[in-house]
Amino acid sequence: MNKDYLRFKEITEEHLLDFLPDVDSKSMTVYESMKYSLTAGGKRLRPALLLGACEFCNGHVSNSITYACAIEYIHTYSLIHDDLPAMDDDDLRRGIATNHKVFGEAIAILAGDGLLTSAFEAMNKDMLIYFDDPVRLKKRVRASFEIAKGAGCRGMVAGQAADIEAEGKTCSMEMLDYIHINKTADMIIAAVRAGAHLGEAEPETLDRLTDYAENLGLAFQIADDILDVTGQEEEMGKKKGVDAQKNKATYPALYGIERSRQKVSELTDEAIEILSPYYDNAEFFTTLIKDLEDRTK
Amino acid sequence: MNKDYLRFKEITEEHLLDFLPDVDSKSMTVYESMKYSLTAGGKRLRPALLLGACEFCNGHVSNSITYACAIEYIHTYSLIHDDLPAMDDDDLRRGIATNHKVFGEAIAILAGDGLLTSAFEAMNKDMLIYFDDPVRLKKRVRASFEIAKGAGCRGMVAGQAADIEAEGKTCSMEMLDYIHINKTADMIIAAVRAGAHLGEAEPETLDRLTDYAENLGLAFQIADDILDVTGQEEEMGKKKGVDAQKNKATYPALYGIERSRQKVSELTDEAIEILSPYYDNAEFFTTLIKDLEDRTK
Numbered sequence: 023m024n025k026d027y028l029r030f031k032e033i034t035e036e037h038l039l040d041f042l043p044d045v046d047s048k049s050m051t052v053y054e055s056m057k058y059s060l061t062a063g064g065k066r067l068r069p070a071l072l073l074g075a076c077e078f079c080n081g082h083v084s085n086s087i088t089y090a091c092a093i094e095y096i097h098t099y100s101l102i103h104d105d106l107p108a109m110d111d112d113d114l115r116r117g118i119a120t121n122h123k124v125f126g127e128a129i130a131i132l133a134g135d136g137l138l139t140s141a142f143e144a145m146n147k148d149m150l151i152y153f154d155d156p157v158r159l160k161k162r163v164r165a166s167f168e169i170a171k172g173a174g175c176r177g178m179v180a181g182q183a184a185d186i187e188a189e190g191k192t193c194s195m196e197m198l199d200y201i202h203i204n205k206t207a208d209m210i211i212a213a214v215r216a217g218a219h220l221g222e223a224e225p226e227t228l229d230r231l232t233d234y235a236e237n238l239g240l241a242f243q244i245a246d247d248i249l250d251v252t253g254q255e256e257e258m259g260k261k262k263g264v265d266a267q268k269n270k271a272t273y274p275a276l277y278g279i280e281r282s283r284q285k286v287s288e289l290t291d292e293a294i295e296i297l298s299p300y301y302d303n304a305e306f307f308t309t310l311i312k313d314l315e316d317r318t319k
Numbered sequence: 320m321n322k323d324y325l326r327f328k329e330i331t332e333e334h335l336l337d338f339l340p341d342v343d344s345k346s347m348t349v350y351e352s353m354k355y356s357l358t359a360g361g362k363r364l365r366p367a368l369l370l371g372a373c374e375f376c377n378g379h380v381s382n383s384i385t386y387a388c389a390i391e392y393i394h395t396y397s398l399i400h401d402d403l404p405a406m407d408d409d410d411l412r413r414g415i416a417t418n419h420k421v422f423g424e425a426i427a428i429l430a431g432d433g434l435l436t437s438a439f440e441a442m443n444k445d446m447l448i449y450f451d452d453p454v455r456l457k458k459r460v461r462a463s464f465e466i467a468k469g470a471g472c473r474g475m476v477a478g479q480a481a482d483i484e485a486e487g488k489t490c491s492m493e494m495l496d497y498i499h500i501n502k503t504a505d506m507i508i509a510a511v512r513a514g515a516h517l518g519e520a521e522p523e524t525l526d527r528l529t530d531y532a533e534n535l536g537l538a539f540q541i542a543d544d545i546l547d548v549t550g551q552e553e554e555m556g557k558k559k560g561v562d563a564q565k566n567k568a569t570y571p572a573l574y575g576i577e578r579s580r581q582k583v584s585e586l587t588d589e590a591i592e593i594l595s596p597y598y599d600n601a602e603f604f605t606t607l608i609k610d611l612e613d614r615t616k
Contacts, residue, residue, distance in 0.1 A: 170443050
């Protein structure tokens with residue numbers, strides 16, 4: 023049990039709607055659509071990592087909530103767009119109907135656009151609050167930049183595009199790694215680096231956290247693909263076997279389940295080793311990846 | 320002829336691709352898709368307004384190009400998403416095939432997402448350049464916030480959503496104004512305010528420019544709707560009569576062409592009056608709205 027994870031998840035969920043702009047009655051539908059997907063559950067992995075990294079680097083969680091929520095807005099937008107008929111065409115997400123199934127495609131596209139924009143609006147607004155405190159303002163600019171970079175077309179968008187293009191084709195190991203790193207790991211790296219900047223990260227700590235996050239990101243994506251084959255539908259909140267059906271490029275498809283599990287274990291051991299100089303102080307991070315590894319067994 | 324407008328348009332087009340992240344060969348398709356829509360022509364109204372407002376407020380255009388391009392990225396993303404089959408379902412934009420007609424829906428959605436994210440990535444990166452110059456850093460934070468607010472779900476996204484929802488229904492005058500203000504005027508206001516912040520805007524000047532931009536935004540949308548009825552297809556680069564066919568809420572549909580023209584004239588006169596304290600110094604702005612009015616005649 024990772025008590026810190028639960029604490030960070032709770033803080034995130036408590037404040038998750040706080041940073042959406044006040045909308046008037048005429049924009050209620052798109053607002054409801056954004057809220058629907060934001061409150062549909064989820065692991066809150068990225069905000070937890072951001073808050074965890076901030077605290078690990080002696081920062082105050084209370085000053086970083088905006089950024090934690092912003093990164094969850096971006097993650098949620100990516101899921102809404104990813105589920106669209108033109109993309110993965112999924113009807114079910116986290117056990118309930120996907121956004122476009124409830125609100126229609128047009129509103130779902132706009133809800134995604136609205137969430138992505140709201141993330142930057144919220145971070146920008148927070149910068150204005152710390153306008154006359156150069157040290158804090160700079161931390162915020164750095165954090166926001168990490169998130170933008172991870173979400174953009176050298177990061178998550180590139181990964182999504184490569185994933186779409188690889189569908190139905192023979193995918194090389196190199197391409198599969200490219201997809202995983204960009205689609206999943208980059209936002210996980212962004213979360214950890216943004217949190218570290220919001221704290222007081224020393225350069226070496228920032229490097230180690232980045233390496234840890236890259237391992238976590240890859241392990242997380244492979245674990246997700248393993249569970250698509252071996253998992254319980256009820257637990258996952260979505261249909262299993264979807265990747266194979268769509269001829270998706272996945273680790274299990276390319277290497278089989280056993281080698282995929284082994285890869286997750288290797289990544290986990292390496293990640294724990296990377297953070298070993300910090301001993302028990304890094305428990306939040308080491309427990310998190312250990313728990314992930316256990317889920318694949 | 321508005322020489323300043325042409326100058327701002329040229330500067331924008333010269334630098335328009337400079338602020339996209341360097342992508343590798345695996346992300347070429349989504350990059351090509353973004354580039355396709357960015358370089359497909361267009362009035363470059365929003366960046367010209369941003370640069371014009373910056374110069375009007377004694378700022379240097381050369382320091383504001385990032386923001387001018389960022390606002391054009393956001394405008395371009397909104398057009399790509401707006402043209403999608405689930406939204407306006409348009410095949411032609413500026414005389415050439417719409418993005419999804421060339422690259423498919425999935426890549427078009429991602430190209431829009433990529434452009435929106437790149438806008439904020441570019442502005443954030445620019446903030447990092449001025450990291451140790453608090454005065455310039457603050458101007459940039461303010462400019463970026465204006466753009467985020469104008470593009471978000473109290474601005475452009477709200478307008479798009481209301482526009483989609485109003486389709487095929489009887490639309491009240493109040494709702495029509497709401498759509499126009501949010502969908503079009505808010506980004507025009509954001510462009511002018513961002514530019515003013517990047518210069519040295521006095522509060523009164525900022526207020527007057529904001530009022531001017533609100534008039535321009537409304538006049539611009541009404542003019543666009545008039546031209547959809549009366550314009551030359553070749554000149555517009557798209558089919559005419561589309562609004563009526565889709566039962567879109569427009570000024571001409573609600574008030575007729577003559578009253579719509581009159582409304583554009585009223586807004587134009589008012590906008591010129593707002594900027595009258597600046598005499599000829601405001602020529603860029605006054606000529607711009609006057610030229611727009613002339614096109615509707």
